[in-house]
Amino acid sequence: MLDFSLTDEQKAVRDLARDFAKNEMIPNAEHHDKTGEYPLEILKKAWGIGLMNIHIEPEYGGAGMGDLDEVIMNEELFAGCSGMATAMLANNLALAPVLVGASHELKKKYLAPMAEEFQICAYAVTEPGAGSDVAGIRTTAKRVGDDYIINGSKMWITNAGYANWMFVLTKTDPSAGHKAMTGFIVDAKAPGVIVGKKEKNMGQRCSDTRGVTFEDVKVPASNMVGREGEGFKIAMAAFDHTRPGVAMGAVGVAKAAMEHSIRYANTRNSFGKPISVNQGVSFILAQMARDVEAGRLLCYQAAWMIDQGYRNTYQASIAKMFCADMCMRVCTDAVQVFGGYGFNEEYPVEKLMRDAKIFQIYEGTSQIQRVIVSKFLNDGKGIEGPNV
Ligand SMILES: Cc1cc2nc3c(=O)[nH]c(=O)nc-3n(C[C@H](O)[C@H](O)[C@H](O)COP(=O)(O)OP(=O)(O)OC[C@H]3O[C@@H](n4cnc5c(N)ncnc54)[C@H](O)[C@@H]3O)c2cc1C
Structure with missing residues (x-):
């Protein structure tokens, strides 16, 4: 039921x-x-x-x-x-x-x-040379006695400038692939942790993204998350939990853009009547509503599944892919509904369109979500869930 x-x-x-x-x-x-x-x-x-x-x-x-x-x-x-x-x-x-x-x-x-107490933390996986290809990271962790010594650079780390600690993905054997990846909690104030300047991004401008360099950073072995070599598996499993939430973030932005568009379309007159009476405009609004409703249900499903103990990788990727792309489309349409005012920073939809873009990039790009979904469709292993 x-x-x-x-x-x-x-x-x-x-x-x-x-x-x-x-x-x-x-x-x-x-x-x-x-x-x-x-x-x-x-x-x-x-x-x-x-x-x-x-x-x-x-x-x-x-x-x-x-x-x-x-x-x-x-x-x-x-x-x-x-x-x-x-x-x-x-x-x-x-x-x-x-x-x-x-x-x-x-x-x-x-x-x-x-x-x-109030604390901030950061997820430090992406590197200047490896984003989508997580297994291509080059940050190393070398065992020395009871510690590991971390060297390498991370890029685009949200909250890095304010973090008390970071989850840092490393390679314990640099010549090996994802099976040699290991995660650590690193204190942000540890000697050798160098946090770069705040990046100036297109949207979500108050969010803090920075590069972080690790120069001979000593971390106790007890700060390892899981066991040596489990880092990739753990980092990917974490996405099953977080992607439904990011996807719903995109739904939230799209919903805001839709609500602004409805209000504007009902008050802006052209040819002596509100622009919303034109089917060309009201159909845009109807499509926004359709997309927000569909996105919300995909997020509910993906989150509900993992809460119930089902594997949700496929559903989380579907939700992230659909909602990110949908949000970009809805926000672009919102600017269109506002006409020239939509292109101006005095009106809210300009910010929403800038903010929307990142959903197609962070926590796995829209292309990477398609790669994941394609694998499920093609490898014959099948999709888990209550109804399959
Ligand atoms: C504002 C912001 C905040 C971020 N926050 C964090 C954070 O907190 N922690 C963190 O670790 N990272 C973070 N990231 C990094 C983000 O996750 C990466 O930018 C993202 O995974 C893409 O990696 P990349 O930028 O290296 O692009 P690339 O991997 O170089 O990709 C470039 C393009 O190629 C496409 N592409 C790559 N491989 C394939 C393929 N196999 N098939 C099809 N297309 C492909 C991509 O989709 C993309 O369009 C953040 C990024 C930004 C911009």
Whole structure:
């Protein structure tokens, strides 16, 4: 039996995020977009009311919420300001491999403090020479006694300038492929961690992305996430948890663009009547509604599956691919509905169109999602889930 209704708890989560977006994010979004200022105080407030790090298990002082809770939350937060929401989301991204693969001791060391005080973390996987091809990373970790020494460079690391710690993917055998990859938690203040300047990006401008260099950074072996050689598997498993949430972020941005477009189309007159009475315009709005509804359901499905213990890699990639591409399309159409005003930074859809683009790039590009889905379709192994 299918049931599309949210529980009272899920409605409470949605309303909390919706109110936060309305009261804290939307009024400040333009300022942070124009200045690129990191929304530190807003994030602290979000942490204070339980909107950050929601997956930390109760054993470590967290709320132990599921991926469906995050998806519900993300629709509202990303509709508020996707730059700020990405800064919040990057914590979940860094936490995911730790939740998936870390020992009890490591969780106690790094997760328990995050439940007690406001902390930021970062997921450091991409390198200047390896993004989509994660197995091509060159950062090395060499065992020396009870420690590992890390050397290498990471690129585009969200939250890097504010992080207390980073999940860093390395190669413990540089000549080997993905089976030699190992993840570590690295303290951001450790000697040899060099954080670069904030990048100036097209959109989501208040989110903090930087390069990070590791020069002979000493990390205790006990900071290894999982076992040596398990890093690739753990980093990919983390995506099964995070991709539904990112995909729903794209739905949130698309929903905001749609709502602005509907309001504008009903108030802007041309030829003596609102532009919305023209089928050429109202069909654009109808397609936006169709796409937002479809995207939301794909995200709910992908998140629900992993919460229920099903493997959701295929569904998460479908959701990420559809929602990212859909968001770009809807935001481009929103600019079209606004006409010349849509192209101007005084109107909200210009920011939304700039913000939308990154969904097709981070956490696996839209092409990489197609690669993943194609593999499921072609390798004969089949797709898991409750109805296959
Ligand atoms: C704002 C921002 C924030 C980010 N945050 C983080 C973060 O917090 N942590 C982190 O680790 N990384 C982060 N990233 C990095 C992001 O995940 C990568 O940029 C992304 O995975 C793509 O890698 P790339 O840029 O090296 O592009 P490439 O891998 O070089 O790809 C270039 C183009 O080729 C296409 N392509 C590559 N391989 C294939 C293929 N096999 N088939 C078809 N097409 C292909 C891609 O789709 C893309 O269009 C961030 C990036 C940005 C811009």
